[in-house]
Amino acid sequence: AQSVAQPEDQVNVAEGNPLTVKCTYSVSGNPYLFWYVQYPNRGLQFLLKYITGDNLVKGSYGFEAEFNKSQTSFHLKKPSALVSDSALYFCAVRDGRTGTASKLTFGTGTRLQVML
Amino acid sequence: NAGVMQNPRHLVRRRGQEARLRCSPVKGHSHVYWYRQLPEEGLKFMVYLQKENIIDESGMPKERFSAEFPKEGPSILRIQQVVRGDSAAYFCASSPSIEYGYTFGSGTRLTVV
Numbered sequence: 509a510q511s512v513a514q515p516e517d518q519v520n521v522a523e524g525n526p527l528t529v530k531c532t533y534s535v536s537g538n539p540y541l542f543w544y545v546q547y548p549n550r551g552l553q554f555l556l557k558y559i560t561g562d563n564l565v566k567g568s569y570g571f572e573a574e575f576n577k578s579q580t581s582f583h584l585k586k587p588s589a590l591v592s593d594s595a596l597y598f599c600a601v602r603d604g605r606t607g608t609a610s611k612l613t614f615g616t617g618t619r620l621q622v623m624l
Numbered sequence: 625n626a627g628v629m630q631n632p633r634h635l636v637r638r639r640g641q642e643a644r645l646r647c648s649p650v651k652g653h654s655h656v657y658w659y660r661q662l663p664e665e666g667l668k669f670m671v672y673l674q675k676e677n678i679i680d681e682s683g684m685p686k687e688r689f690s691a692e693f694p695k696e697g698p699s700i701l702r703i704q705q706v707v708r709g710d711s712a713a714y715f716c717a718s719s720p721s722i723e724y725g726y727t728f729g730s731g732t733r734l735t736v737v
Contacts, residue, residue, distance in 0.1 A: 542725045542726075551715055551731050552728040553737070557725050559725075589695045598666065610719070611669050611680055612657070612726060614666050614667040615666060
């Protein structure tokens with residue numbers, strides 16, 4: 509079974525400050541990891557993914573995430589937050605083994621609030 | 625290049641009626657997934673389909689819910705005899721293969737009155 513934990517329901521940060529949204533995962537095979545963002549009454553938008561390669565992944569809107577295999581974590585980061593980054597963020601994992609069902613399992617989401 | 629198209633955006637049904645939710649995946653994507661999102665909760669997997677086949681329906685309630693992805697036309701999520709607890713946002717996503725993430729539709733918000 510695969511699972512994702514997002515330990516913080518909400519993260520508050522001042523505009524211009526760095527932000528981190530935490531994610532840890534559990535999966536049997538090699539993890540494929542994803543971050544999505546959801547704005548009110550909208551679907552989820554893809555931010556970035558880790559499949560293989562460099563542990564630091566860069567994505568849309570200045571976001572990046574660091575894959576840490578030993579800590580089974582994939583935290584989302586941004587050096588300087590914007591008010592427009594305020595949204596609901598979801599971490600997701602799937603098992604990368606060939607032949608396994610390819611569904612994504614999502615965390616419960618973290619609401620990011622960026623304040624002026 | 626159109627994204628995932630879901631319709632209707634909003635659907636109101638009385639208890640006991642049927643709800644039909646439609647999803648047209650991105651052109652060329654053969655993997656379709658349905659998720660349900662309850663207010664202030666994350667996304668719960670329901671079903672994974674490829675053309676004419678249900679691959680994984682482990683998240684689907686055993687009764688009243690069904691899904692299909694025919695050779696021609698959109699994927700359909702059908703909920704029979706709806707109850708108030710079915711009220712939620714239902715999201716469809718598509719993917720070209722396992723290495724890729726999903727492209728999500730904007731969702732159908734079902735309200736059962």
